Amino acid sequence: xxxxxxxxxxxxxxxxxxxxxxxxxxxVSAGEVHGLVGESGAGKSMIGKAVLGILPxxxxxxxGEIWLDGVDLLTLPPAARRKRVGGLxxxxxxxxxxALNPSRRIGPQITDRLVxxxxxxRTEAEARALDLLGEVQINDPARVMRQYPHELSGGMRQRIxxxxxxxxxxxxxxxxxxTTALDVTVQKQILRLIAGMQARHGTAxxxxxxxxxxxxxxxQSLSVLYAGRILEQSTVRDFFAAPTxxxxxxxxxxxxxxxxxxxxxTPVPEAIIARLRAEIxxxxxxxxx
Amino acid sequence: xxxxxxxxxxxxxxxxLIGVAxxxxxxxxxxxxxxxxxxxxxxxxxxxxxxxxxxxxxDKSIPAQFLIWVQGVLQGDFGTxxxxxxxxxxxxxxxxxxxxxxxxMALVMAVIIGGIAALTGTRLRGTKAEGAIDVANGMAxxxxxxxxxxxxxLLFGVLVPVFHISGRVTPSLDLPFTTGFYLxxxxxxxxxxxxxxxxxxxxxxxxxxxxxxxxxxxxxxxxSLKETMHLDYVTLSRTxxxxxxxxxxxxxxxxxxxxxxxxxGVQFTFLIGGTVIVERLFSYEGLGNMAIDAVxxxxxxxxxxxxxxxxxxxxxxxxxxxxxxxxxxxRLRHG
Amino acid sequence: MADLTDGRGAVKRRIGTRLWLAGGWLTLLLLAAVFAPLxxxxxxxxxxxxxxxxxxxxxxxxxxGYWLGTDSLGRDVLSRIIYGxxxxxxxxxxxxxxxxxxGSALGLMAGFLRGWVDLVISRLIDIWMAxxxxxxxxxxxxxxxxxxxxxxxxxxxxxxTRFARVVRAEAMAQGAMDYVASxxxxxxxxxxxxxxxxxxxxxxxxxxxxxxxxxxxxxxxAILSFVNLSISTDDPTWGGMIAEGRASVYxxxxxxxxxxxxxxxxxxxxxxxxxxxxxxxxxxxx
Numbered sequence: 001x002x003x004x005x006x007x008x009x010x011x012x013x014x015x016x017x018x019x020x021x022x023x024x025x026x027x028v029s030a031g032e033v034h035g036l037v038g039e040s041g042a043g044k045s046m047i048g049k050a051v052l053g054i055l056p057x058x059x060x061x062x063x064g065e066i067w068l069d070g071v072d073l074l075t076l077p078p079a080a081r082r083k084r085v086g087g088l089x090x091x092x093x094x095x096x097x098x099a100l101n102p103s104r105r106i107g108p109q110i111t112d113r114l115v116x117x118x119x120x121x122r123t124e125a126e127a128r129a130l131d132l133l134g135e136v137q138i139n140d141p142a143r144v145m146r147q148y149p150h151e152l153s154g155g156m157r158q159r160i161x162x163x164x165x166x167x168x169x170x171x172x173x174x175x176x177x178x179t180t181a182l183d184v185t186v187q188k189q190i191l192r193l194i195a196g197m198q199a200r201h202g203t204a205x206x207x208x209x210x211x212x213x214x215x216x217x218x219x220q221s222l223s224v225l226y227a228g229r230i231l232e233q234s235t236v237r238d239f240f241a242a243p244t245x246x247x248x249x250x251x252x253x254x255x256x257x258x259x260x261x262x263x264x265x266t267p268v269p270e271a272i273i274a275r276l277r278a279e280i281x282x283x284x285x286x287x288x289x
Numbered sequence: 290x291x292x293x294x295x296x297x298x299x300x301x302x303x304x305x306l307i308g309v310a311x312x313x314x315x316x317x318x319x320x321x322x323x324x325x326x327x328x329x330x331x332x333x334x335x336x337x338x339x340x341x342x343x344x345x346x347x348d349k350s351i352p353a354q355f356l357i358w359v360q361g362v363l364q365g366d367f368g369t370x371x372x373x374x375x376x377x378x379x380x381x382x383x384x385x386x387x388x389x390x391x392x393x394m395a396l397v398m399a400v401i402i403g404g405i406a407a408l409t410g411t412r413l414r415g416t417k418a419e420g421a422i423d424v425a426n427g428m429a430x431x432x433x434x435x436x437x438x439x440x441x442x443l444l445f446g447v448l449v450p451v452f453h454i455s456g457r458v459t460p461s462l463d464l465p466f467t468t469g470f471y472l473x474x475x476x477x478x479x480x481x482x483x484x485x486x487x488x489x490x491x492x493x494x495x496x497x498x499x500x501x502x503x504x505x506x507x508x509x510x511x512x513s514l515k516e517t518m519h520l521d522y523v524t525l526s527r528t529x530x531x532x533x534x535x536x537x538x539x540x541x542x543x544x545x546x547x548x549x550x551x552x553x554g555v556q557f558t559f560l561i562g563g564t565v566i567v568e569r570l571f572s573y574e575g576l577g578n579m580a581i582d583a584v585x586x587x588x589x590x591x592x593x594x595x596x597x598x599x600x601x602x603x604x605x606x607x608x609x610x611x612x613x614x615x616x617x618x619x620r621l622r623h624g
Numbered sequence: 625m626a627d628l629t630d631g632r633g634a635v636k637r638r639i640g641t642r643l644w645l646a647g648g649w650l651t652l653l654l655l656a657a658v659f660a661p662l663x664x665x666x667x668x669x670x671x672x673x674x675x676x677x678x679x680x681x682x683x684x685x686x687x688x689g690y691w692l693g694t695d696s697l698g699r700d701v702l703s704r705i706i707y708g709x710x711x712x713x714x715x716x717x718x719x720x721x722x723x724x725x726x727g728s729a730l731g732l733m734a735g736f737l738r739g740w741v742d743l744v745i746s747r748l749i750d751i752w753m754a755x756x757x758x759x760x761x762x763x764x765x766x767x768x769x770x771x772x773x774x775x776x777x778x779x780x781x782x783x784x785t786r787f788a789r790v791v792r793a794e795a796m797a798q799g800a801m802d803y804v805a806s807x808x809x810x811x812x813x814x815x816x817x818x819x820x821x822x823x824x825x826x827x828x829x830x831x832x833x834x835x836x837x838x839x840x841x842x843x844x845x846a847i848l849s850f851v852n853l854s855i856s857t858d859d860p861t862w863g864g865m866i867a868e869g870r871a872s873v874y875x876x877x878x879x880x881x882x883x884x885x886x887x888x889x890x891x892x893x894x895x896x897x898x899x900x901x902x903x904x905x906x907x908x909x910x
Contacts, residue, residue, distance in 0.1 A: 095521055
């Protein structure tokens with residue numbers, strides 16, 4: 001049994017019912033790193049948000065199941081669901097500059113979950129935070145714990161967020177484009193750090209990215225998304241050896257050596273896009289009756 | 290950095306106060322008619338008028354009068370009231386506590402009502418209740434304290450007479466107070482009977498003053514909560530297992546308060562300015578009521594003293610808010 | 625992305641109805657003021673000691689023709705409200721417009737020309753903000769004497785900062801934008817740039833402030849007549865009626881209630897008009 005199992009998940013906008021995810025299924029076993037790849041707007045980060053229960057208000061779940069450690073989260077009442085997800089999963093957010101509360105010191109922002117939700121003693125939680133900050137290679141962690149976010153660099157803050165994500169020893173971490181907002185020089189360090197932490201702690205990782213190069217380095221398996229549909233799912237080895245979907249093949253061909261800052265994966269040939277659009281339209285037709 | 294800013298602020302404050310003093314001084318000396326003439330009995334001679342005018346220094350040129358007045362002020366002498374013949378400073382300081390208590394009570398009410406409105410509106414966002422709160426806010430915002438005061442007089446003074454709508458305290462009561470701060474002193478002396486009577490007198494005028502400010506606080510705070518609720522650290526806090534109430538009050542609120550605070554400072558001075566007419570409306574014996582009487586009686590030294598005192602209070606409030614903002618904002622504290 | 629479904633459609637509709645309601649009430653008021661002699665059922669000044677404190681029409685003891693009752697001198701409340709609208713609207717329109725002109729001009733100059741002009745105007749604004757406005761207006765009226773002109777003058781003197789503050793800030797923001805620089809590069813003078821480039825962009829804000837100011841002017845007039853400093857005491861004013869109603873509220877509540885409701889609705893109408901216009905002007909709806 002997979003640790004995370006998403007079955008036929010369908011998301012749509014609340015007001016005009018425009019679909020965002022169409023019948024998406026994926027499995028992540030314990031300790032596995034699974035990449036979610038696609039262009040912006042493909043719905044890849046919506047999957048992570050749905051798992052963590054932080055979908056925007058404008059989005060609703062139209063169907064499907066999300067099994068986390070043997071329980072379908074969507075059948076739980078909101079409070080129980082929050083508690084379960086809070087204990088089992090964590091998020092490494094995209095933008096470290098906005099993901100730390102500017103009016104609170106770093107220390108409590110790492111330990112609050114341990115104390116408030118998981119019932120640790122404050123001293124234990126602080127000791128744990130100090131360990132983790134050391135593990136993410138922050139000098140003088142005791143001082144950093146007392147500082148405010150604005151006193152730290154973007155790279156430092158992302159390290160803190162990574163430490164914070166691992167604080168409660170979650171079984172699953174969703175990393176939502178964790179390096180996109182950083183300098184190219186820092187990106188590599190952070191990537192290596194996440195991979196190292198993941199390996200040491202044996203955490204399953206759902207890695208959302210638009211960068212196939214990153215996937216090839218960090219992930220074991222991946223799903224390729226286009227317009228809210230999964231086009232291809234396979235192991236990283238098979239995928240890079242021989243992608244089955246023409247869109248994937250085009251993506252691979254188009255992957256530049258260095259990702260450009262916009263993160264665009266184009267150019268994918270027009271003909272393939274047209275075919276995809278037709279497929280999606282046919283799918284929508286079939287499911288709206 | 291911080292001290293430099295503080296000194297600069299105090300400098301501009303001083304310039305503002307001098308400007309206020311000059312303007313009041315000039316404006317009230319353009320008053321047609323000799324106020325001294327009104328003080329004397331009908332049979333007084335020209336010479337009597339001249340003597341009294343000289344006594345109050347009103348025969349000198351306006352700049353000369355101003356200099357004399359400033360000299361006095363620097364020694365704590367704000368002149369003598371023409372109508373009551375008591376020192377202006379004593380009169381003004383005697384009424385100040387009443388107005389301060391009223392303003393502070395109104396501020397506290399405004400913060401509580403506005404805060405609750407903003408938090409409830411944020412908690413219930415997207416529902417019909419949020420729309421209702423917005424509409425109520427909009428109405429409260431566009432109607433000034435004067436009209437709210439009248440509406441409250443009708444509602445709770447006449448229709449359902451549960452509160453007092455006139456005066457500061459029931460006149461027949463024996464007051465053991467040594468300070469003018471009745472509300473606080475009655476608490477200190479554990480005289481809860483007096484305290485209840487005072488609160489019952491203050492509640493309606495304070496509410497009239499509080500409603501527009503509450504609406505502004507409600508609107509600003511809700512707006513800034515709404516912006517804050519979309520930020521990543523709030524989302525991140527949700528993934529940790531926290532519920533909506535915790536997310537709003539612990540993560541979003543502290544950051545949403547700052548932008549509200551700066552605007553509330555200016556608005557609080559508007560509230561204090563509003564005490565003038567609201568005190569009149571409720572016959573509340575504060576500075577504002579005295580000011581209107583002083584204007585009607587052409588009591589120049591008294592008017593001058595009251596306006597200057599109001600200006601001092603206004604600039605002090607703005608200064609305090611600025612300092613508070615610096616203290617509360619970690620970015621500036623370490624800047 | 626997040627707030628797509630915050631009921632924007634509903635908000636927009638509500639603004640529409642609010643604009644219509646506000647405009648409707650103000651039009652009604654304007655018509656009543658213009659045609660007061662035709663619509664008022666009684667002479668607003670006529671006293672009748674046999675008809676004092678008549679209740680409104682639905683109460684016991686009401687008299688036909690005196691729909692909203694009479695005051696302690698037997699004057700018809702409805703007719704006085706109708707005639708009172710004349711003064712209120714004249715003050716709103718004239719005082720509002722003059723305040724708007726002067727305040728906006730000063731704000732525009734301070735915000736765009738900067739330098740010593742800004743220094744002087746900003747300091748003046750600071751000083752003005754340190755005055756309690758109600759007390760200041762009462763003081764001014766006491767100095768210049770009661771009357772329509774005095775009220776208008778007092779409002780202008782006190783409220784110009786409302787325009788100056790906001791317009792200054794907007795003009796500063798606009799002045800920093802690229803199109804202004806390119807206009808100046810293209811050879812336009814500073815005054816020309818100010819009037820041709822900045823002013824049109826600040827104009828929507830000015831119009832909104834103007835509607836709000838008209839509501840404020842109505843209130844200031846009411847407050848001044850309430851403390852008996854407006855125009856001559858005989859002429860019907862809403863504030864004067866309210867002052868009298870306040871004094872006799874236990875004997876004849878209607879003398880206070882009806883002018884109060886009128887004032888409430890008028891102030892609300894002006895502010896709703898302003899809010900509605902603000903949303904109309906804003907291309908992205910806030």
